[in-house]
């Protein structure tokens with residue numbers, strides 16, 4: 039159901055393009071099969087396709103005015119990235135809280151995550167999440183609001199539950215959306231779940247089938263949970279892109295990872311020739327996040343397809359390693375190919391960026407330097423968020439020259 043190759047992702051997007059003009063009208067409807075939204079997020083998460091590519095094809099097919107809602111939603115992804123890149127301590131704080139809270143999570147967390155909460159529609163969403171690895175945006179909002187404001191459970195444990203199961207599980211979009219629902223992102227603003235809202239947007243037959251326990255969501259019960267105490271999270275500058283890859287010490291290799299599986303489209307790599315490309319799926323890293331089997335398989339097929347395609351593009355050797363710790367695995371690979379330099383796309387704030395110091399040290403011990411590249415899209419947009427989404431959107435719209443039309 040969710041594309042696992044670049045080709046399938048591009049096909050999915052092309053097939054969705056004609057419906058993009060209807061997106062603003064229907065995108066909030068939760069109906070089985072989810073025909074009104076693209077369901078491209080698992081592919082975007084791995085960057086099997088890039089935000090830049092889908093924006094370009096969208097605006098080549100339609101005038102901005104007729105698809106602006108969809109453009110905005112795509113830029114929400116970049117907005118969350120921009121926020122977390124500039125405040126990575128939010129991510130570290132959240133992970134530390136998950137580690138502290140998880141052992142004492144309690145029976146209510148256990149029954150909700152086992153789809154036995156007694157609120158049938160939420161149990162339906164839980165089963166959909168576990169069985170498919172995906173949820174509609176509205177279902178995510180309702181579920182998170184119910185978890186935080188009705189069940190009064192810690193937002194961090196809910197975000198962790200999503201991150202483990204969502205095929206698009208993303209450190210920025212997921213963590214910061216949960217914080218937004220909780221009222222921690224925009225001071226004074228939280229998102230509440232109301233029965234009337236579910237009745238308006240969920241397919242009537244689906245809701246009728248899962249009506250048990252709905253009274254827990256009656257409108258007159260909606261009340262925001264108190265905000266938890268937190269430290270201040272400082273704003274930090276986005277790490278700059280590294281050297282011009284035109285001057286790479288030879289021989290060099292490409293480390294391919296799940297934050298960017300369309301490396302061959304990076305304009306600065308055109309015409310260059312790595313000796314080898316490698317992707318490593320680190321079992322210890324996946325285990326430390328307790329990723330679901332479904333999520334793990336999605337990542338594995340994405341990485342395998344990515345490294346195979348990218349190596350074919352550059353006509354170099356492809357290596358796919360399943361299991362070893364990232365740093366040790368990359369050091370062994372660099373040694374085997376006698377590399378001087380390893381080039382990669384700079385990972386975003388999250389698990390891979392947390393691994394970078396260890397990767398850098400392990401490569402350095404082999405006499406190998408690590409160079410991180412950044413896409414022009416990221417270099418331009420990641421520093422732009424400074425407050426809410428709409429000022430960011432205005433700046434992004436100008437920086438990307440969205441009003442100028444195709445070409």
Ligand SMILES: Cc1cc2nc3c(=O)[nH]c(=O)nc-3n(C[C@H](O)[C@H](O)[C@H](O)COP(=O)(O)OP(=O)(O)OC[C@H]3O[C@@H](n4cnc5c(N)ncnc54)[C@H](O)[C@@H]3O)c2cc1C
Nearest residue numbers: 075076077078079111112115175178206207208211212215
């Ligand atoms: C509590 C919560 C947790 C979330 N966790 C994640 C997550 O881990 N990963 C993730 O990619 N998205 C997350 N989202 C955002 C959003 O729900 C999904 O991106 C969207 O539902 C994906 O479906 P789609 O591909 O059909 O999107 P479409 O509606 O077709 O939109 C196209 C693309 O735009 C981006 N997009 C759309 N809406 C949003 C949004 N609200 N925020 C950020 N990007 C958006 C996505 O990349 C999406 O693929 C979360 C939202 C909430 C409320």
